[in-house]
Amino acid sequence: MITKEEIFKKIADVLHETFEIPREKITPEARLFEELDLDSIDALDLIVKLQNYTKRQITPETFKQVRTVDDVVAAVYDIVAADAESAT
Numbered sequence: 182m183i184t185k186e187e188i189f190k191k192i193a194d195v196l197h198e199t200f201e202i203p204r205e206k207i208t209p210e211a212r213l214f215e216e217l218d219l220d221s222i223d224a225l226d227l228i229v230k231l232q233n234y235t236k237r238q239i240t241p242e243t244f245k246q247v248r249t250v251d252d253v254v255a256a257v258y259d260i261v262a263a264d265a266e267s268a269t
Contacts (some may be wrong), residue, residue, distance in 0.1 A: 182261060182262065183257075183261050185255075185258050188261075189209065191231075192227075192231070192253055192254060192257075193207045193250075195227060195230045195231070196217065199230065202217050209251035209254070212249055213247065224241075225241065228241060231257055235257060235261055237264055243260065
């Protein structure tokens with residue numbers, strides 16, 4: 182199963198490569214919209230990239246309450262963990 186650290190690294194890679202956000206700004210507590218200047222279209226792009234990474238469906242509703250990078254990590258981890266749990 183994917184760890185939270187691996188998820189954070191992937192999110193940091195996507196934010197840096199796709200949105201050209203400097204790596205030093207990408208911290209667990211960084212606020213997506215206020216500090217990293219993402220908008221709703223960027224958030225959808227991020228969801229698509231994370232779906233490709235996890236090979237799991239991620240709905241925009243899952244991300245409604247997401248505010249920080251750590252919130253994204255937790256949401257993705259929960260999806261992956263729920264899938265792994267239902268597979269056993």
